């Protein structure tokens with residue numbers, strides 16, 4: 252049995268990894284504090300109200316994490332133009348024939364777990380596979396919606412012009428109670444995404460064994476040597 | 489109540505009814521504060537009410553429970569009821585006027601004709617439109633018809649209560665009579681919405697006086713409510729708010745915590761999503777308001793509030809997904825399906841991809857045997 256030769260490729264730049272982990276941290280904080288806001292536990296009994304600010308802190312943490320994640324999202328948007336090919340915005344929208352072909356392959360091989368008869372090396376994605384990339388694009392849109400509803404909820408009581416810019420969403424959605432409903436509901440969608448996303452990362456690491464999980468830490472993935480142009484003298488491994 | 493004497497000013501009318509000037513000034517001070525104006529405006533308001541001619545008011549009642557009228561006549565200041573009922577010449581209101589039948593109708597017609605283009609039209613109740621509007625008729629005419637007629641000569645329209653502002657209970661799902669709020673029918677007049685089920689008496693008075701004094705529409709919010717009364721959430725002026733911020737929540741009605749003043753958020757309080765003046769004006773001479781009496785706000789001044797149920801829960805049930813489709817129920821199913829799918833997929837992977845997995849493990853083991861140290 253011949254063993255395969257892999258080369259190390261720098262896929263995720265520092266900016267992308269930075270964005271990824273800040274987002275992970277803030278999303279966890281947002282989901283936890285969000286659900287506490289939705290249904291607070293009745294802790295803290297027998298304390299004078301003037302001596303406690305527990306729920307106030309929970310809300311402050313939620314808003315702080317919200318602004319943090321919005322800031323890194325904005326930064327990531329900039330990086331979609333400045334970053335490498337795997338970070339580029341065009342990678343996330345499957346408009347080319349090549350992208351569609353890759354999506355079909357992923358559905359067949361990784362979702363339905365079927366053998367793709369005319370499988371070739373090109374089908375193995377180096378960055379995200381195109382289906383995953385598209386799902387991040389959709390999540391990005393949902394995040395914009397989540398941020399807009401959150402800012403709309405803040406708009407009335409905030410003294411800052413930025414949240415106030417989103418006040419028009421409230422009447423559009425039929426009142427704050429509906430804004431809160433969708434903000435709350437989308438939280439479940441984010442959690443669902445997290446479950447699927449983490450599972451699939453583990454799946455790829457397990458089946459392909461080329462450093463899927465650690466790539467978001469080190470930035471490197473392992474790519475079959477055949478895919479790297481031979482004519483370069485200066486090749487490193 | 490007959491057609492008013494248009495020559496009278498508000499002050500004239502009060503003096504005539506036996507109030508002193510001192511009573512008048514007390515009233516002016518109080519209503520100025522309620523309108524959210526600075527204290528320095530008192531003299532301006534007083535001057536306006538001394539010199540301006542009274543504005544005639546026509547008050548129509550359609551699909552409603554007369555609760556707004558009930559609230560209105562329970563104003564906490566004795567002069568308020570008098571000044572509105574008598575001084576702002578209320579030329580027609582089915583519920584309160586003494587006249588009835590043809591007399592009443594002809595008095596209204598006369599006043600509308602005399603004051604064409606000048607009177608305020610107050611509307612209480614929603615307007616049914618289904619089946620030619622037959623579900624609400626007065627003196628043989630449909631509400632739609634009457635509304636169009638009285639709106640034609642109005643300088644402005646004030647809608648009292650959530651029914652005329654947003655449709656109210658009769659417009660709630662499934663809205664059997666096709667009820668609509670006033671602004672769905674009248675498009676060419678300024679409309680001030682004074683929602684609530686019912687609205688606070690002093691708010692109703694305040695809006696009318698504002699128009700009488702300034703002759704202009706007060707600043708309105710995005711859904712047509714005067715900002716001076718509906719600019720704040722109940723939550724932001726609620727005396728239980730410190731308990732909210734502290735995280736002290738009552739978990740049942742009449743519990744010790746509820747009596748101590750703990751926040752009613754977990755009982756479904758709509759204060760955080762409701763704009764109204766209850767928190768600072770309160771009701772019945774400032775005696776209380778629902779939250780003070782231990783019952784969570786139901787959001788009665790918000791658009792379509794009857795459909796935003798159930799009232800004892802914080803989040804609405806969205807109809808259309810099924811009978812009891814709360815966000816959490818749908819969310820749990822979606823998340824559960826995803827987690828279950830992932831688990832099944834993991835098992836299937838080990839079965840269907842066993843060849844690939846085996847091959848790489850074997851080649852890896854092979855390499856392990858040939859390690860160089």
Ligand code: HEM
Nearest residue numbers: 281282285286288289317397398401402404405431435438
């Ligand atoms: C994307 C991640 C986010 C998640 C998962 C999340 C989750 C939640 C949840 C579950 C609630 C409780 C809703 C309810 O039941 O009433 C909530 C409330 C809230 N969230 Fe978020 N949220 C996120 C982002 C944001 C953002 C970006 C903002 C904007 C600044 C924001 C602002 C708010 C506000 C203002 C509330 C209402 C809190 C209150 O006034 O009591 N959230 N969030």
Ligand code: SF4
Nearest residue numbers: 723726751752757759
């Ligand atoms: S009782 Fe209602 S309005 Fe008052 S602080 Fe609690 S949630 Fe807000």
